[in-house]
Amino acid sequence: MTAIELTRRERKKEETKERIFNAAMKLFKTHGFEATTIDDITAKADVAKGTFFNYFPKKDTVLQYLSEQWLEEVEDKIAAEFQGTTPNRDRMIAAFVEIARFYEEDREFSRHVFRSWMDRAYDEDDPICQRWHAVGVFVIRELQKSGYFRSDIDADRIEYVMQSVYASTIAMWLDTDPAPFDLREELGTRIRIVIDGLKGRRDA
Amino acid sequence: MTAIELTRRERKKEETKERIFNAAMKLFKTHGFEATTIDDITAKADVAKGTFFNYFPKKDTVLQYLSEQWLEEVEDKIAAEFQGTTPNRDRMIAAFVEIARFYEEDREFSRHVFRSWMDRAYDEDDPICQRWHAVGVFVIRELQKSGYFRSDIDADRIEYVMQSVYASTIAMWLDTDPAPFDLREELGTRIRIVIDGLKGRRDA
DNA sequence: CATCATAATTGACCGTAGTCATATTTGGGC
DNA sequence: GCCCAAATATGACTACGGTCAATTATGATG
Numbered sequence: 001m002t003a004i005e006l007t008r009r010e011r012k013k014e015e016t017k018e019r020i021f022n023a024a025m026k027l028f029k030t031h032g033f034e035a036t037t038i039d040d041i042t043a044k045a046d047v048a049k050g051t052f053f054n055y056f057p058k059k060d061t062v063l064q065y066l067s068e069q070w071l072e073e074v075e076d077k078i079a080a081e082f083q084g085t086t087p088n089r090d091r092m093i094a095a096f097v098e099i100a101r102f103y104e105e106d107r108e109f110s111r112h113v114f115r116s117w118m119d120r121a122y123d124e125d126d127p128i129c130q131r132w133h134a135v136g137v138f139v140i141r142e143l144q145k146s147g148y149f150r151s152d153i154d155a156d157r158i159e160y161v162m163q164s165v166y167a168s169t170i171a172m173w174l175d176t177d178p179a180p181f182d183l184r185e186e187l188g189t190r191i192r193i194v195i196d197g198l199k200g201r202r203d204a
Numbered sequence: 205m206t207a208i209e210l211t212r213r214e215r216k217k218e219e220t221k222e223r224i225f226n227a228a229m230k231l232f233k234t235h236g237f238e239a240t241t242i243d244d245i246t247a248k249a250d251v252a253k254g255t256f257f258n259y260f261p262k263k264d265t266v267l268q269y270l271s272e273q274w275l276e277e278v279e280d281k282i283a284a285e286f287q288g289t290t291p292n293r294d295r296m297i298a299a300f301v302e303i304a305r306f307y308e309e310d311r312e313f314s315r316h317v318f319r320s321w322m323d324r325a326y327d328e329d330d331p332i333c334q335r336w337h338a339v340g341v342f343v344i345r346e347l348q349k350s351g352y353f354r355s356d357i358d359a360d361r362i363e364y365v366m367q368s369v370y371a372s373t374i375a376m377w378l379d380t381d382p383a384p385f386d387l388r389e390e391l392g393t394r395i396r397i398v399i400d401g402l403k404g405r406r407d408a
Numbered sequence: 409c410a411t412c413a414t415a416a417t418t419g420a421c422c423g424t425a426g427t428c429a430t431a432t433t434t435g436g437g438c
Numbered sequence: 439g440c441c442c443a444a445a446t447a448t449g450a451c452t453a454c455g456g457t458c459a460a461t462t463a464t465g466a467t468g
Contacts, residue, residue, distance in 0.1 A: 007465090008464085008465090009415075009416085009463095009464065009465080012416090012464095013415095013416080016416090016417095037453085037454060037455085038454075038455065038456080039454080047417075047418090048417060048418040048419060049418080049419065049455095049456090050417065050418055050419065050456095050457080050458085051416080051417055051418070052456095053455090053456065053457080054416070054417075057456090058455085058456085059454095059455065059456090118322070121375075122372065122375040122376040122378070122379040122380070123376075123379045123380055124376060124379075124380040124384050125380060125381075153397060157393065157394065157397065158397070160372070160373070160376070160394070161369050161394055161397055161398065163372070164368045164369050164371070164372030164373070165365050165368050165369065167368070167372070168326065168364070168367070168368030168371070168372065169364070169368070171325075171326040172326040172327075172328060172364070174326070175326040175327045175328075176326070176327055176328040176329060177329075180328050189361065190361065190364070190365055193357060193361065193362070193365055193398075193401075193402070194365065194398060194401065196401065197397075197398065197400065197401010197402055198397070198401055211435085212434085212435085213433095213434065213435075213445075213446090216434095216446095217445090217446085220446090220447095241423085241424060241425085242424075242425065242426080243424080251447075251448085252447060252448040252449060253425095253426090253448075253449065253450095254426095254427085254428085254446095254447065254448050254449065255446080255447055255448070256426095257425090257426065257427080258446070258447075261426090262425085262426080263424095263425065263426090409468105410467105410468095411466105411467085411468090412465105412466090412467090413464105413465100413466090413467105414463105414464085414465095414466100415462105415463085415464075415465100416461105416462085416463070416464090417460105417461080417462070417463085418458105418459105418460085418461070418462085419458105419460100419461105420457105420458095420459100420460105421456105421457080421458090421459105422455105422456090422457075422458105423454105423455095423456090423457105424453105424454095424455095425452105425453095425454095425455105426451105426452090426453090426454105427450105427451080427452075427453100428448105428449105428450095428451085428452100429448105429449105429450100429451105430447105430448080430449100430450105431446105431447080431448070431449105432445105432446080432447070432448085433444105433445080433446070433447080434443105434444085434445075434446085435442105435443105435444095435445100436441105436442095436443095436444105437440105437441090437442090438439105438440085438441085
């Protein structure tokens with residue numbers, strides 16, 4: 001089933017969802033998330049109010065939809081980054097730090113995107129969370145295989161630790177006005193604190 | 205200015221706030237946070253709707269108020285715990301793990317308390333956050349002084365890392381149904397991962 | 409082309425958080 | 439005891455997120 005095999009009905013559906021999504025994005029970015037009402041969005045997208053909720057069960061589901069699209073990009077990037085090459089500490093850190101660049105574009109907007117993300121971030125059962133988790137675990141396992149990380153600690157658990165440091169650094173950067181530090185720099189520093197504590201022991 | 209020197213007016217104000225607070229708590233615990241309306245709370249506290257908002261600007265400010273009271277207890281406990289004695293790794297972990305017992309009592313309720321806390325948790329300028337941060341920094345500095353922790357890493361930064369691991373573990377435990385792990389056990393394990401990576405190096 | 413089941417759309421409607429202009433209470437000064 | 443300004447209380451009102459029963463569009467079948 002390729003993307004082409006959509007019936008007209010399905011195409012129209014996609015198109016309507018996209019129209020609502022785009023209208024919402026534009027309004028969120030220009031007027032802010034709270035200041036934008038569902039009525040504004042549906043007026044701009046030229047559909048009835050109820051139609052919005054056919055596609056996005058809650059107002060902030062629109063933002064979750066954005067994160068989901070973004071997740072797919074990240075999955076591809078990480079897979080490409082570590083394709084065939086031996087991973088190492090610095091490339092791994094650089095890759096993850098780079099991902100955070102997304103948030104630097106528009107802090108006010110990002111604050112809401114991130115918040116909608118955090119609303120689900122800790123639900124182990126959410127499939128989207130599982131995919132993010134998997135991305136991190138993949139990289140950690142690579143570093144364990146290469147011998148850089150000690151292997152006696154569960155990769156899942158390490159990922160949860162890393163992810164929480166990562167996320168909370170972004171959250172702090174977004175929530176404090178003015179920005180309290182350079183985001184990518186601080187991210188690198190904090191990640192290094194955790195990572196370097198997990199090195200394969202040369203002593204012992 | 206002792207607590208006794210309150211005018212009648214101030215006493216009544218305190219009392220009204222307390223009455224609203226208690227009514228809200230009872231209702232939240234019996235019917236849940238969302239299911240409890242401001243009208244329910246004010247009816248139970250026998251005040252008008254507007255009065256609620258004189259004391260708590262938002263519905264979930266009630267929960268923040270709870271966290272603030274709890275913070276004071278924790279400050280005292282930690283101060284007492286490390287009074288006069290040399291701190292060590294295990295007592296520190298035990299103390300922090302013990303604090304999380306609070307959340308085990310009523311998960312549904314805790315979920316909301318914790319969420320209201322997270323809403324402010326990453327704002328460096330919030331005085332309450334600063335006090336939580338200070339509690340953590342105090343303990344970390346003690347461990348640095350005692351030589352257990354390496355001292356070449358900023359205690360503030362370590363605290364942010366520790367706090368994020370702590371908080372996200374609680375968040376995950378609260379958000380996943382049924383509880384995905386034993387909270388205090390997992391907290392201890394994750395904290396140890398970070399802490400043990402920060403040991404003063406005996407090699408090097 | 410007519411019929412029909414199903415999918416998608418619609419907007420009137422509802423419940424509740426939060427606002428605000430008005431009314432009431434308070435306590436200090438005379 | 440009376441007056442007044444400031445503090446506090448009040449509840450009608452608004453705005454908005456979200457629901458749902460009714461309506462309309464779609465395309466498959468004969």
